[in-house]
Amino acid sequence: MSPPPGTVRPGGRTARTRAAVRDAVLSGLVEHGYPGLTVEYVAEHSGVHKTTLYRRWGSIEGLVADALDAAGEDDWTPPDTGSLSGDLHALAQEVVDTFADPAAGAAPAAVIAAAFQSEQAANALRAFYAERFGRCAPLVERAAARGELPAGTDPGALAGAVTAPLFFRLFITREPLDGTVAGQAADAALAAARAGVFAPPA
Template identity: 75%
Template sequence: MTTEGDQPVPPGSRRPGGRTARTRAAVRDAVLTGLAEHGYPALTVEYVAEHSGVHKTTLYRRWGSLEGLVADALDLAGEDAWTPPDTGSLDGDLRALAREVVDSFSDPAVAAAPTAFVGAAFQSERAAEALRAFYTERFTRCEAVVERALARGDAPQGTDAGAVVRAVSAPLFLRLFVTREPLDAALADQSARATLAAVAAGAFAPPPDAG
């Protein structure tokens, strides 16, 4: 949950523009910079105040705590206009999704903040909830690639769109955040091919005797 003024504002609700929006964006940018430079353990409200130009008292009044600042930065990140790829085939769409994951984490400067968010989620339940909400919303957008495939007849009816889009990125996130192995385009394509084969085999559809 984030706050504007003194009133709580549920994530995803419409927020006012103008000065309030500019303040929130400045605070978000300061949080992202701090996470990228120092990681969650070393990030402080004082740092956010200094780098955002927003007084510490205001930060505490509006966001409550450092956890609230981090959670709101993730909430704001989820309000972008990103849309999933539309290549005309499920194969192409899955490859494009997988390659976006690789591209997003290939540049250390770009990857620093999202990596820090993941680290914060292991240390703060509120950050974990915000991260979960962010990826839930992002995966929901990605489901369109499977819905289009179902409409074309390129996937078995009943295929779980959410499971498919999670499956294509899961091996990549394993390498990024668990085994800490390098990623490249070939691994992205491999993950896409494996997911496509599982879709074709009906792995994400109900078994024939279900129900």
Template identity: 75%
Template sequence: MNDSIEERPTPAPGNTRPGGRTARTRAAVRDAVLTGLSEHGYPALTVEYVAEHSGVHKTTLYRRWGSVEGLLADALDLASEDAWTPPDTGSLSGDLRALAHEVVGAFGDPAAGAAPTAFIGAAFQSPRAAEALHAFYTERFRRCEVVVTRAVARGEAPWGTDANAVVQGVSAPLFLRLFITREPIDGALADQAARAVLAGVEAGAYVPA
């Protein structure tokens, strides 16, 4: 249906510029991957499905992405390139709460959470998906660390606080319930997770011993 964004077998010069035809193709392919994951999950995702829903020819997909695993990994890589920054509410308490509520927003509703859930599930089956998931989430938590850096600067957290442990600690109980105990999550649990970690920070329990 989208012949206009289909690539030629040999990209012409200029096709790789940001926002150009290659970028549009990549985004269309990513969208088709996300739709497929949301609607059918990873085991059912095929190059044929992505070709049909992106309008990009199957031979182009195989040439540039190699396989379903490659398509999945690139969709995650593309997600890593977004401009997302962590909340900046003015206090550590507010920032930790906002971070926890973002997890509830992203996963608490089954429709919204279908694609990221499928990425997490795919990592159990595909080492390449696992590597892409690792890159995505370690980078995401790295971006969150500024929340703690700012708190230290404001005197809300002790110098030496392990920023990575703090921001992972806030999300962790929510992910545990989503994918291990498979219990529902909500705003109250987000608040609880943030409150517990904040107390730990204030007590110096996130300063390495």
């Protein structure tokens, strides 16, 4: 069975093409939003012919989903400050810093907005964050080894608890973020984690 369009992880010239397409998709989402993004825009800004785009990605939905998939192939690792509290505070501050920078925050915000309008983009966004939060496993393992967390704490649940209040302010209530808000989110998640909220029942 052939994989869905745009899901093969290529190398060499094909990888460069995919990167150019990803950058064009993200740029288009920032500039026009999901409803205004067209294959013609992506073709013009990536230098990839429309025929190739349709053949490999199938549709705008496929292009957006693969752009998000490609964005998750970075080398991000969770903070390692030497303490669970420090790690969670640093994780929360990363979110604040990203969205405080208009250039850095524009593309992630545009992709999240697209997920409200495209089921395929929403699925890709869920997969992106599941993979990203899964990378927090070493953070949890270090904390458990230091006796700061119950064994079996779910890394994804903990990372989600840190970031969820921040994303709520960003995308639901549209309130500003700052270091104080980041600290509150980290402290709340820390208290819950220490209480065993994200660990299996004894």
